Amino acid sequence: MARPSEDDLIARFFAPLAGPGGLALEDDAxxxxxxPGFDLILTCDALVAGVHFFADDPPEAIAAKALRVNLSDLAAKGARPAGFLLALALPRDFEESWLGRFAAGLGADIAAYECPLLGGDTVATPGPLMISITALGHVPAGRMVPRTGARPGDFLYVSGTIGDAALGLQVRLGTLAVSAEEGTFLGERYLRPQPRNALAGALVAHAHGAMDISDGFAGDLRKMLRVSGAGARVDVARVPLSGAARAVIAREPQLLAQALTGGDDYEILASVPPAQAAAFEASAATACVAVTRVGVVTAEVGPPQFLDEAGQIMDFTNLSYSHF
Amino acid sequence: MARPSEDDLIARFFAPLAGPGGLALEDDAxxxxxxPGFDLILTCDALVAGVHFFADDPPEAIAAKALRVNLSDLAAKGARPAGFLLALALPRDFEESWLGRFAAGLGADIAAYECPLLGGDTVATPGPLMISITALGHVPAGRMVPRTGARPGDFLYVSGTIGDAALGLQVRLGTLAVSAEEGTFLGERYLRPQPRNALAGALVAHAHGAMDISDGFAGDLRKMLRVSGAGARVDVARVPLSGAARAVIAREPQLLAQALTGGDDYEILASVPPAQAAAFEASAATACVAVTRVGVVTAEVGPPQFLDEAGQIMDFTNLSYSHF
Structure with missing residues (x-):
């Protein structure tokens, strides 16, 4: 049977997902x-099979992750999703049924996050599946929440819970023994990030600075402090952990470091002035996003200090995940 | 020696290329x-080593091609470049010297086309090098030149010369014997596309419709006619050929089909109403872009007819290049 052409694939699988700006995916652009009155926010994240996800993950979940890691960046900047472009490199032996499920997963998130497909490119590759997405969002002009905005005295907040995905990856790799319930919960947290786009308004209204936590809480906080020219103290006992993560760490305390430094959280780290803290918390609650105050920004420029309950400094030597 | 981290690579090679909107590549987005008064035009093209270029092409040329194929789409829509995002998947054994030359090539085109780097992502891949670029441009609101705009009676124009890159690819593959001068010219036309961004103003002012010719003149014209609901007659003798292409085709006449159906031209195909033809030609001349009238749009919906000098229909069975 003849392989479908690129145009056939686009017409069948992706044109139905296009928003009005996508011009039915029939134009060059x-x-x-x-x-007017809004700035455009742009972000680009690429995922490679075998590096950022498992090639045999459900196609719907691969599609969702590829879009959601970008939506998480928009959320951190306070931007409302406006659409995305998709570059998809397909191995030559791809199955059309796989592509159908991938498109269905994308379609579900397009609807859920109101982020239409605007365009893209589909190419063949002799290598692994690769997905590169550029997502666009709108934020009121001049109000993007910058990573550079943390100021001494600000409270540090994180959304959701930290470390689930890093532990879930270990479950997926078979290197962490857990109960069935823990395994399901942590595995899902790795497989399906939950970007906090509902928090965007609260960040624009109340945060000095924010970023999304994608390469590990400790390392990403360090990055925010570096570009902000500040330091921080974090009360480790305050870092929100899920019940499953707490149970796992109670059994193997050394996994706490993995939870705080592992990647793929896709939660938000925000720096909020104390005077805005109550309003930020109220706004987050209205948006149904849990936020937890975990520390404070300090004037001592440098990496963050992590303190245990006795006030002793904890050392996390490997602060972040790097693909290289 | 430790491999540099992703952040190190970005700071060394790409941050120097970032425009103001790129926020020094230190933020999430x-x-x-x-x-106000402009629409944003967005396009995304991805290139894979061994599929869209040769892995041993000069890194500067690979970078230039990756950006220019996107600039060509902006040109066809009448848009002025505003910036781009770059997703780069590097094989694990990449050389930093290679990356330095790649960045230098990108930097040269950023300056030449006034199209700053805004952001992106750098990831490792076990597969071949892959480059995905999303480029943005501005066009006066409501004035994007659509692919769907060809109307019966319009004159069909192409920019530059057609077929050089397809013949140049054969030279590169060693399947076409040419003189040294022909080989150099045709090889360069394959290696370094010349996007016609200088023509954008003339298109906005005078064209009903346009697209960039990337998958072959004959096939791309067919695509434009299909979405415009029209047909066309093309006088093949009028299709502009370079001296080198003319010489090659004079020796091997069957290569004419390859020139008209092969890919990688990155010229502009435009549909211009007769009343605007003189003004379009004058505007193109002012922009120093050669344009040639090659045919006319007709009301007989269907694929284009190609006529030889005797008015006989020529048949090009394989109308376009497809990667699948």
Whole structure:
């Protein structure tokens, strides 16, 4: 049977996902009208099979992760999703049924996050599946929440719970023994990030600075402090952990370091002035996103200090995940 | 020696290329202010080593091609470049010297086309090098030149010369015997596309429709006619050929089909109403871009007819290049 052409694939699987700006994916490019009074926020994240996900993960979950890691960046900047472009490199032996499920997963998130497909490119590769997404969002002009915005005295908040995905990856790799319930919960937290786009408004209204936590809480906090020219103290006991993560760490305390330094959280780290803290918490609650105060920004420029319950400094030598 | 981290690579090779909206590549995302009165045009093209270019092509040329194929789409829509995001998947054995030359090539085109780097992602891959670029441009609101705009009676124009890159690829593959001068010229036309961004203003002012010719003149014209609901007659003798292409085809006439159906031209195909033809030609001349009238749009919906000098229909069975 003849392989379908690129145009056939686009017409069958992706054109039905296109928003109005995508021009039915029949033109050279997409068109987006300017929104006066808003800045455009742009982010780009690429995932490679065998590096960022498992090739045999459900296609719907691969699609969702590829989009959601970008949505998480938009959320951290306080931006409302406006659409995305998808570059998809398919191994030559891809199955159309796989592509159908991938497109279905994408379609579900397009609807859930109101982030239409605007365009893209589909190419063949002799290598592994690769997905590169560029996502766009709108934020009120001049109000993007910068990573550089942390100021001494600010409270540090994180959304959701930290470390589940890092532990879930170990479950997936078979290197961490857990109960069935723990395994399901942690595995899902690794497989399906939950970007905190509902928190965008609270961040714009109340945060000095924010970033998404994708390469590990400890290392990403260090990055925020470096570009902000500040330091921080974190009360480790305050870092929110899920019940499953707490249970696992109670059994193997050394896994705490993995939870705090592992990647793939896709939670938000925010720096909020104390005077705005109550309003930020109220706004987050209205948006149904849990946020927890975990520490404070300090004027001592340098890496963050992590303190245990006795006030002793904890050392996490490997602060972040790097693909190289 | 320890491999550099992703952040190190970005700081050394790409941060120096970032425009103001790129925020020094230190934030989660890029920011672009709205330009009231303009629409944003977005395009995404991905290139894979061994598929879209040769892994041993000069790194500067690979970078230039990756950006220019996107600039060509912006040109066809009448858009002025505003910036781009780069997703780069590097094989694990990449050389830093290679990356330095790649960045230098990108930097040269960033300056030449005034198209700053806004952001991106650098990841490791066990597969071949892959480059995915999303480029953005601005066009006066409501004035994007659509692929769907060809109307019966319009004159069909192409920019530059057609077929050089397809013949140049054969030279590169060693399957076409040419003189040294022909080989150099055709090889360069394959290696270094010349996007016609200078033509954008003329297209916005005078064209009903346009697209960039990337998958072969004959096949791309067919695509434009299909989405425009029209047909066309092309006088093959009028299709502009370079001296080198003419010489090669004079020796091997069957290569004419390859020139008209092969890919990688990155010229512009435009549909211009007769009343605007003189003004379009004058505007193109002012922009120093050669344009040639090659045919006419007709009301007989269907694939284009190619006529030889005797008015006989020529048959090109394989109308376009497809990667699948």
């Amino acid at each position: 997409a068109r987006l009208s300017a929104e | 890029a920011r672009l202010s709205a330009e």
